[in-house]
Amino acid sequence: MLNGKANKYRISEKTVKLITEEANSRNYKPSLLAKGLRTQKTNTIGLLVPGIDNPYFANIASTVISETSRLGYTTVLVDTMGAPDLERAGVESLVSRMVDGIIVVPSGQEPDALESIDRNRTPVVLIDRYFEPTALPYVTTNNYEGGLNATKYLIGFGHRDILCIRGVPHSMPARERERGYLDALREAGLEDRARIAGNDFSIQNGYLETKFALSGSARPTAIFAMSNTILLGTIKAIKESGLRIPDDISVVSFDNYTYLDYLDPAITRVSQRISEMGALAVKILLQRIEGTGNDDAKIQLSPQLIVCNSVAHAHGEK
Known part of the structure; x- marks a missing residue:
C-alpha cells in the first residue's frame, strides 16, 4: 500500500x-x-577507491557520488587502502548487499575476480586504472600522454638530468607515466640519462627520494613527481636542502589542485579531467545496469599541461 x-x-x-x-x-x-x-534493483551502486585520504581519490569519489545522487542512486563507498585482499572483500560485501553495479579503482594486477563478478553477478566499470588486456569497460586518463608532455616540457628548458619519482610500480598510471617519461628522453637522445626512483603515491616517498637525490654529487636539475602527494614530499625535501624552486631545481607534477596555484612558486602540472572521468564512468555503469550500454567502452581522456612558475632554464641553457 x-x-x-x-x-x-x-x-x-x-x-x-x-x-x-x-x-x-x-x-x-x-x-x-x-x-x-x-x-x-536497489538503486545503490558500490564505489571502491585505494585511499580516501588521497585528495585525488577523494575527488573521484566526490564526483561519482554527486553524479549518482543526481540520477537517483545512493553510493556505498569502500576504501580498499590499495590492498587487493581488501578490494576482494569489499566487492563481495557490496554484491551481498545487492548493489546494482560497481565502480572500482582496481588495486590488484589481475582482472579475473572483477571480470567474474561482472560476467556472472553485477556490472563492473573501472575508473582511473584498467587492466591490459581486459573485457571490463573503463574510463581513465591517457597517462602516457601526460608523462610524455611533462618530460618534453622540461627537456624544452634544457634539462638533461630529470629525476622521475613514481608511484606504485605495478599500477597502470605509474607504468604509463613512466613509459611517457622514457619515450620523451629517448626522442631527445637522453635515454642513458633516465633516473627513476620511488614505489608509492605518498608524501613520504616524494620526500625520501628527493632527499636522497639531492644528497649526492649528481644532483638532478629537474624533478617529475608522478602525483600531488609525491610533490608535497618533494617540495619539503627541496626546502630543507636550502634550494629554491625553480632557481636551483625545476619541478613538474601530475594532478591538478587549486592549492598548487597558491604555493610559492605555483606548480606546473599535468591536469586530469576528473569530473568528466567520473561522469562517464557513472553513465557507462547505469546504461549497463539498464541493459542498454556498451560493454566494450574503453575511454582514455587527454590530460592538459598547466604551465605555472616552477620550471626555469637549466643552468647554462637558454
Missing part, C-alpha cells in the same frame, strides 16, 4: 490513509534489501 499501487489492488483511500499515518508516526522506512529482492 505504501508503494503507490493501492488502486491496483482495490484498497480504499481510507485504509491507505490510516496505514500511511501509522507508518509516518513510527518513522517507517522501506527496506532497500527487501525492495531489491522483489524488484531486483
Whole structure:
C-alpha cells in the first residue's frame, strides 16, 4: 500500500490513509534489501577507491557520488587502502548487499575476480586504472600522454638530468607515466640519462627520494613527481636542502589542485579531467545496469599541461 499501487489492488483511500499515518508516526522506512529482492534493483551502486585520504581519490569519489545522487542512486563507498585482499572483500560485501553495479579503482594486477563478478553477478566499470588486456569497460586518463608532455616540457628548458619519482610500480598510471617519461628522453637522445626512483603515491616517498637525490654529487636539475602527494614530499625535501624552486631545481607534477596555484612558486602540472572521468564512468555503469550500454567502452581522456612558475632554464641553457 505504501508503494503507490493501492488502486491496483482495490484498497480504499481510507485504509491507505490510516496505514500511511501509522507508518509516518513510527518513522517507517522501506527496506532497500527487501525492495531489491522483489524488484531486483536497489538503486545503490558500490564505489571502491585505494585511499580516501588521497585528495585525488577523494575527488573521484566526490564526483561519482554527486553524479549518482543526481540520477537517483545512493553510493556505498569502500576504501580498499590499495590492498587487493581488501578490494576482494569489499566487492563481495557490496554484491551481498545487492548493489546494482560497481565502480572500482582496481588495486590488484589481475582482472579475473572483477571480470567474474561482472560476467556472472553485477556490472563492473573501472575508473582511473584498467587492466591490459581486459573485457571490463573503463574510463581513465591517457597517462602516457601526460608523462610524455611533462618530460618534453622540461627537456624544452634544457634539462638533461630529470629525476622521475613514481608511484606504485605495478599500477597502470605509474607504468604509463613512466613509459611517457622514457619515450620523451629517448626522442631527445637522453635515454642513458633516465633516473627513476620511488614505489608509492605518498608524501613520504616524494620526500625520501628527493632527499636522497639531492644528497649526492649528481644532483638532478629537474624533478617529475608522478602525483600531488609525491610533490608535497618533494617540495619539503627541496626546502630543507636550502634550494629554491625553480632557481636551483625545476619541478613538474601530475594532478591538478587549486592549492598548487597558491604555493610559492605555483606548480606546473599535468591536469586530469576528473569530473568528466567520473561522469562517464557513472553513465557507462547505469546504461549497463539498464541493459542498454556498451560493454566494450574503453575511454582514455587527454590530460592538459598547466604551465605555472616552477620550471626555469637549466643552468647554462637558454
